[in-house]
């Protein structure tokens with residue numbers, strides 16, 4: 390097999406060197422089809438090899454804890470991708486051999502193979518081997534027309550086609566099997582990128598998906614007519630708001646004896662003079678603006694250092710707008726006070742109008758309630774906020790937005 394693969398490798402190398410621009414459109418499409426088919430057939434070969442290695446216990450012999458872990462190291466895959474390979478290799482080996490053949494012949498794709506194998510397995514359990522064989526024929530034909538997602542949807546009614554008399558009873562069993570698969574395939578991967586951002590990939594089971602949607606969707610709505618964030622950015626910010634709310638409850642389990650919280654380390658100058666930045670406890674650098682905004686928030690603990698690197702306890706209690714003070718603030722502002730925003734108090738931070746690090750007091754006449762998005766906005770844009778003569782907050786837009794700079798108020802929570 391190694392020799393044949395070396396020949397295939399040489400053939401592929403010749404294709405890489407061939408000039409695609411010289412081909413007619415018809416030939417290009419034929420080349421695309423052929424490359425795609427070859428990819429699936431090669432996948433069948435790879436899966437068979439993986440299955441054999443798994444069966445021989447090669448991973449253990451190489452001191453890896455499992456074939457999945459060994460594959461991750463060997464092929465430099467994510468753990469989730471390695472697990473999918475090992476699982477599918479097992480399913481193709483132990484299930485109906487027709488699926489393996491269809492993949493090896495290039496009639497179906499790897500993702501379709503997964504769907505078909507699962508469906509046939511269910512059909513076999515609820516309707517017997519004959520129905521399973523018939524299902525295979527129908528599904529492979531469908532695979533010629535439908536992508537894996539649609540195929541998965543159609544496959545839930547496969548018995549309507551191959552065993553109509555028991556289809557309804559079986560539909561329930563199929564639903565159960567589907568739910569078990571969703572439970573098996575659930576995962577959430579957090580991979581830290583070099584610049585400190587996080588790539589999040591996940592497949593949520595139905596219940597968790599429902600929970601996430603119920604939580605994120607209302608928070609993902611635009612926060613007013615001036616909200617220029619994309620839907621993706623709004624979902625991102627909604628997730629941030631949910632995490633902050635959870636952190637603020639103080640009910641998360643302790644992490645190595647400390648309460649779950651974020652610590653920002655900064656210098657006194659960094660906090661007061663917008664000079665230098667800060668560092669998150671994850672080691673990540675922050676801009677001075679971000680440090681000042683985060684230090685405004687009760688869920689975040691600023692560790693402020695003096696010139697000698699000693700910790701100055703800068704009125705940790707004094708800076709927090711909590712208890713009766715927060716309740717008074719909620720009564721006054723009734724939600725995010727930014728013009729046009731409809732976020733209720735639960736999603737709001739108490740912002741110090743005059744920053745506490747610069748001597749601003751922690752009192753009602755120096756505080757304003759802002760949602761996460763608008764709190765960020767007030768720290769990072771040229772909008773300013775003050776309390777008007779009647780004691781209610783008003784916001785002044787930057788000159789480039791409104792040359793007359795007329796102060797604006799929130800009319801959502803309080804009609805005037």
Ligand SMILES: [Zn+2]
Nearest residue numbers: 682685740741
């Ligand atoms: Zn603030």
Ligand SMILES: [Zn+2]
Nearest residue numbers: 725730760763
């Ligand atoms: Zn807001």
